[in-house]
Amino acid sequence: MIVTILGFKGGIGKTTTAVHLAAYLSQYDKTLIVDGDPNRSASSWAGRGKLPCDLCDEQSAIKLAKSYEHIVIDTKARPEPEDLEALLKGCDKLILPTTPDALALDALILMLKAMPQGANYNILLNIVPPKPSKMGEEAIKFLEDAGLQVYPFVIRRFTAYQRAALKGVTVYESGDRMGKIAWSDYQRLGREVLNV
Numbered sequence: 039m040i041v042t043i044l045g046f047k048g049g050i051g052k053t054t055t056a057v058h059l060a061a062y063l064s065q066y067d068k069t070l071i072v073d074g075d076p077n078r079s080a081s082s083w084a085g086r087g088k089l090p091c092d093l094c095d096e097q098s099a100i101k102l103a104k105s106y107e108h109i110v111i112d113t114k115a116r117p118e119p120e121d122l123e124a125l126l127k128g129c130d131k132l133i134l135p136t137t138p139d140a141l142a143l144d145a146l147i148l149m150l151k152a153m154p155q156g157a158n159y160n161i162l163l164n165i166v167p168p169k170p171s172k173m174g175e176e177a178i179k180f181l182e183d184a185g186l187q188v189y190p191f192v193i194r195r196f197t198a199y200q201r202a203a204l205k206g207v208t209v210y211e212s213g214d215r216m217g218k219i220a221w222s223d224y225q226r227l228g229r230e231v232l233n234v
């Protein structure tokens with residue numbers, strides 16, 4: 039399976055999602071992260087520590103991909119509208135992370151207008167503030183009402199993710215006391231992606 043993580047803004051957790059989804063999938067099958075962002079943030083992450091899956095850049099991806107069961111592609115922010123169709127053709131699942139704030143949702147909706155008809159994508163509410171904030175649920179409802187395909191769960195905001203990125207590991211290995219709870223959100227996403 040090829041999963042592409044795409045976003046219309048920086049700082050919405052694309053790289054964090056690519057790393058953790060790949061970590062989830064690698065529990066079951068050989069998984070490769072393809073770092074498609076010229077900023078190389080996924081590569082830097084892996085370089086600072088150790089991830090449970092392999093990682094390569096776009097140039098090596100074609101050769102390496104055949105040895106892997108799952109590929110998770112991390113992309114740069116703001117793809118050109120004309121890139122969207124190619125990106126869609128090149129994957130089985132397209133995941134669009136977004137934070138639940140109005141500016142991010144606006145950027146997302148603007149970009150979805152450029153998405154080809156019938157595109158198979160799912161929006162993932164990411165970095166969602168903890169309860170009692172209702173931002174996550176409200177954003178899901180807003181997007182559903184707009185007729186968009188959105189996952190019915192969210193990835194919550196935890197500082198454990200920053201610690202994980204600094205250490206070059208996944209959130210459950212970050213040493214943060216909330217690491218396992220944070221990881222349960224990506225387990226939910228992983229089950230959804232694997233359809234189990």
Ligand SMILES: Nc1ncnc2c1ncn2[C@@H]1O[C@H](COP(=O)(O)OP(=O)(O)O)[C@@H](O)[C@H]1O
Nearest residue numbers: 048049050051052053054165194195196199200
């Ligand atoms: N669920 C989360 N909770 C808290 N911080 C997060 C979460 N996901 C990502 N972050 C942080 O947000 C920032 C941007 O994340 P990143 O994955 O690099 O986004 P992008 O790839 O879209 O630019 C980083 O500092 C990262 O640690």
Ligand SMILES: [Mg+2]
Nearest residue numbers: 052053075079
């Ligand atoms: Mg990134």
